[in-house]
Amino acid sequence: MDEMMLLEALEQNARLKVTDLADILNSSEDEVRKTIDRLKKDKVICGYHTVINWDKAHKEKVVALIEVNATPERDKGYDSVAEQIVKYPEVSSLYLMSGKYEFTVIIKGKTMREVAEFVGSKLAPINGVKGTVTSFVLKQYKIEGVLLDEQKASQTRLKVTP
Amino acid sequence: MIVRDRLNPTARDLPKSGIRKFFDLANTMEGVISLGVGEPDFDTPWHIRAEAIYAIEKGYTFYTGNMGLIELREAICDYQRRRFGLEFDASQVLMTSGASEGIDLVFRAILEPGDEVILVSPTYVAYSPLVTLAGGVPVFLDAKEETGFKVTKEMLEEAITDKTKMLFLNYPGNPTGGVMTKEDYAELVPLIKEHELFVVYDEIYAELTYEGKHCSIASFDEIKDQVILMSGFSKAYAMTGWRMGYLIAHPDVIHAFLMIHQYAQMCPSTISQYAALEAAKNGDDDIEMMAKQFMMRRNFIVNGLNRIGLKCHMPKGAFYVFPSIAATGMTSEQFCEELLKDQKVAVVPGNAFGSAGEGYVRISYAYSIDEIKEALARMEAFLRNKGYLK
Known part of the structure; x- marks a missing residue:
């Protein structure tokens, strides 16, 4: 079975059933199930998420992007700082960056006050964190490749054409 | 009245x-x-649409030469070489308003009254009426599901008469999704050569070939002067509304097409040609x-x-x-x-x-x-x- 195709199909629509996937991949349900189980075990498939436009769902909840300056530790580099940051459930993504600052922390679905509290009382005091700059997202246009509020142009196609 | x-x-x-x-x-x-x-x-991919917008901004809104933009015809030669291993010169490429204009051109430029064109049924709806309008006579080969809707040597042999001027092929095909392989074409090539038939090869769906690689009948050297390759941007790049097609053939054949095209069409949309240029160069x-x-x-x-x-x-x-x-x-x-x-x-x-x-x-x-x-x-x-x- 074409594993890359399986992953692509799931990435586009994680809600496809095993029967649908078997049809799409021209394979058997059993084969699909086994492959998915293995990909989960190998941590290739790391989770299934719903793309949510928080602007619409809850007026108070925001997405924040925090730039973090940090000092590396002998032998461990930035990993020990990262390990402390990722443990907080408020953190939805954490990246080590090239450039002017070390980490990008992304927080989703919290209120502005909650983000401020998290930065002040949890993130900034971490050993090795030298400074933070917090930016709030004003409006979301596209998340994970999904255009929010998209009007599909192909709906203007004629119903029957040669 | x-x-x-x-x-x-x-x-x-x-x-x-x-x-x-x-x-x-x-x-x-x-x-x-x-x-x-x-x-x-x-x-249509955004980078292609953006090039069309830039073309308008830059004021590229005049006629182009009758053959189409030279950069575009050269890009199509590169594309044919890169994707299908075929060698053409830009002088062999004529840009048309959709492959549809190309269909009309090949019949009008080649058929004389009573000439027969062999079409494979089930067939795309435009071919037969346009043969009739050009004064030709459509002759249908009935392709069978059991043989993957292909044309076989036996079928072709039976259909050829002394009036046959042209064989028209469309693979991958609308409406059947049928595909022919190099081996399938090799069977037909001697008959095409012997009877001096033109072969019009509508390969608008060439890029949508799912098993194995697309093979063009234009790859057979022994009949290369007889083959007219017809293609376009509609299906491969999702560009149906742009109306961008092209014909590739022997320069003498292209000349005959050009004689009609220069009066009936002049050139396809200039803006679409700039979009197509981006597609051919950066659309793989x-x-x-x-x-x-x-x-x-x-x-x-x-x-x-x-x-x-x-x-x-x-x-x-x-x-x-x-x-x-x-x-x-x-x-x-x-x-x-x-x-x-x-x-x-x-x-x-x-x-x-x-x-x-x-x-x-x-x-x-x-x-x-x-x-x-x-x-x-x-x-x-x-x-x-x-x-x-x-």
Whole structure:
């Protein structure tokens, strides 16, 4: 079975059933199930998420992007700082960056006050964190490749054409 | 004056396309889910649209030369070399307003009254009427599902007469999704050479070939002067509305096309030509992304159709499935009308593509998996209501 195709199909629509996937991949349900189980075990498939436009769902909840300056530790580099940051459930993504600052922390679905509290009382005091700059997202246009509020142009196609 | 009597009877009396009839019916209904469309559902990739916008901003809104932009014709030669290993010179490439203009040009430039053109039925709807309008005579080969809707040496041999001027091929094909291989063509090449036939090869779906690589009949050196390659940007790059096609042929043949094209068309849309230039140069990734999506949908719909009792083989190209509805005992038109009325699903009757299409329907899978899934569920309900599925 074409594993890359399986992953692509799931990435586009994680809600496809095993029967649908078997049809799409021209394979058997059993084969699909086994492959998915293995990909989960190998941590290739790391989770299934719903793309949510928080602007619409809850007026108070925001997405924040925090730039973090940090000092590396002998032998461990930035990993020990990262390990402390990722443990907080408020953190939805954490990246080590090239450039002017070390980490990008992304927080989703919290209120502005909650983000401020998290930065002040949890993130900034971490050993090795030298400074933070917090930016709030004003409006979301596209998340994970999904255009929010998209009007599909192909709906203007004629119903029957040669 | 009775205007009707003063019209050219050939044009006036051409049969209405079977698709058009069905389109009129489907369009009057609400809540129809259609699998009747012959164009991709993807948006034209943004970088291609952006080039068209820049072209307008820069004021590239004048005529181009009759042949089309030289940069574009050179880019098409690069594309043909890169994708299919074929060598052409830009002087052999004529840009047309969609492959559709190309179809009309080849018949008008080559046919003399009474010349026969061999078409493969089921066939795309435009070929036969345009042969007739050009004064030629369409001769149909009935392709069979069992042989993957291919043309065999025996079929071709039987159809050739001393009037035969042209063989018209379209693989991957609309409406069947049939594909021919290098070996299949090799069988036909000696006959084509011996009888000095022109071969028009409509390969608009070339990039939508799912198993193995697309093989063009233009790759056979012994008949290379006789082959007219017809293609365009509509299906590979989701650019149907841009109307960008091209013909590639021997310079003398191109010259004859140009004589008509320069007066009837002048040149295709300049803005579309700039968009096509971007597509030909930087669109390979788009082609591959869309082809992969089509392949997944093809697998999904074919497995689904077989499960609900509409038996069909896995087509190897284009974005159509052509299942048999023989088991229902209905004609193609009955089946499609009943399905539309009963479950509001639009598919196209196979006989719209010639008599060899009777007993089949054309189903397009240029739709999202969710739309196909919904259509399959409705078709299953239809077959169950009618008692064809237990």
